[in-house]
Amino acid sequence: MTAALADAGIDPAEVDGLCSYTLERTDEVTLAATVGAGDVTFFSQVGYGRSAGCAVVGQAAVAVATGQASVVVAWRSRKRGARASRPWATADPSAPTTAAQWTRPYGLLRPVDEIAMLARRYMDRFGAGREHLGEVAVAVRQHANRNPAAVMASRTLTLEEYLAARWVSEPLCLFDNCLETDGALAVVVVPAERAADCPHPPVYVHATAQGLPRGHRPMTDYFSEDPLTGPGWACAASLWSRSALRPSDVDVVQLYDAFTPLVLLSLEAYGFCGRGEAADFVAEGNLRLGGMLPANTSGGGLSEAYVHGFNLITEGVRQLRGSSCSQVTGARSCLVTSGEGVPTSALLLRGEGSGGDHRENRERSAAR
Numbered sequence: 001m002t003a004a005l006a007d008a009g010i011d012p013a014e015v016d017g018l019c020s021y022t023l024e025r026t027d028e029v030t031l032a033a034t035v036g037a038g039d040v041t042f043f044s045q046v047g048y049g050r051s052a053g054c055a056v057v058g059q060a061a062v063a064v065a066t067g068q069a070s071v072v073v074a075w076r077s078r079k080r081g082a083r084a085s086r087p088w089a090t091a092d093p094s095a096p097t098t099a100a101q102w103t104r105p106y107g108l109l110r111p112v113d114e115i116a117m118l119a120r121r122y123m124d125r126f127g128a129g130r131e132h133l134g135e136v137a138v139a140v141r142q143h144a145n146r147n148p149a150a151v152m153a154s155r156t157l158t159l160e161e162y163l164a165a166r167w168v169s170e171p172l173c174l175f176d177n178c179l180e181t182d183g184a185l186a187v188v189v190v191p192a193e194r195a196a197d198c199p200h201p202p203v204y205v206h207a208t209a210q211g212l213p214r215g216h217r218p219m220t221d222y223f224s225e226d227p228l229t230g231p232g233w234a235c236a237a238s239l240w241s242r243s244a245l246r247p248s249d250v251d252v253v254q255l256y257d258a259f260t261p262l263v264l265l266s267l268e269a270y271g272f273c274g275r276g277e278a279a280d281f282v283a284e285g286n287l288r289l290g291g292m293l294p295a296n297t298s299g300g301g302l303s304e305a306y307v308h309g310f311n312l313i314t315e316g317v318r319q320l321r322g323s324s325c326s327q328v329t330g331a332r333s334c335l336v337t338s339g340e341g342v343p344t345s346a347l348l349l350r351g352e353g354s355g356g357d358h359r360e361n362r363e364r365s366a367a368r
Helices: 002-008 028-035 055-066 112-124 128-145 159-164 233-240 262-267 278-283 300-304 309-320 359-367
Strands: 018-020 040-044 073-079 167-169 182-189 202-212 252-254 333-337 344-351
Touching: 002 073, 002 182, 018 055, 028 359, 040 055, 055 073, 055 182, 055 309, 055 344, 073 167, 073 233, 112 167, 112 262, 128 159, 128 262, 128 278, 128 300, 128 309, 182 309, 182 359, 202 309, 233 262, 233 344, 262 278, 300 309, 309 333, 309 344
Parallel strands: 018 040, 018 073, 252 333
Antiparallel strands: 073 182, 202 344, 333 344
């Protein structure tokens, strides 16, 4: 948090708002006292872990916009590098929680097992293959190879290596899974007028939304009418309804990638592809730098680090500042999403000089 404040040129004593995940182990009282915050007049938490990232920034923006606070820090710290720190490492199938009583006794012990079921359904329904999931993994690894801070900065990945990797939960292999890392990130949200005086070009919260469909069950919503249209669809409808931008206006995306299939689902949920078209879209190299829609340009959860998606937000900011290691030329708008398969959230960020009229981008995107 102190590093984020220093980057913004703001003294910690000016902080009067704090937003975090319910899974955050560092409470507001401890954090405020440790960094030397002022009187805190707004604090909130958002649930469901991986789905909370964009929502905590959204709540920070709401607090600023409504005058409840003037300098709000949203953050996530996570300690999951050690195997014993992962909750499913000690999951007991004989004593499941209420939510898991219908799945854990039948072998769905980990998130990867649950997402593998959705992945198989998508592949069977739309004819996607492992090579399409592999393209997601390879594309984001290439971005990570340009990012010195990425865990996988020095480790290249080819499609052949992907296809030869060991299974984790078929049809998902080792490289379909995000990293497990320790890390902490934060962003500072202030009024637009204040941001104009900060050291770096400001990045604006253009729109924000959350989504929880009627009757949804996190991760294992297999019995719904269409399990492949998860919370991202509800979130997207809300997001685009309050935005002057459209999917064709977005220059770069940071899509939650705890597992490669989630990227395909998000491309369709947020309107970048039609139903069942995401596999062909990624196969054309569109997620790579120079492609039609570069994605997860820091390496994302698959190859940079996994901090419940918060590094996707900070990378979105870098893109619109023009400081990414995989910079998209002229990027003026960025979509960031939080977890799919769980109650979720999303952000539309825009840089200076951008607004609702992205005529150049619409013309460029006409062939999508």
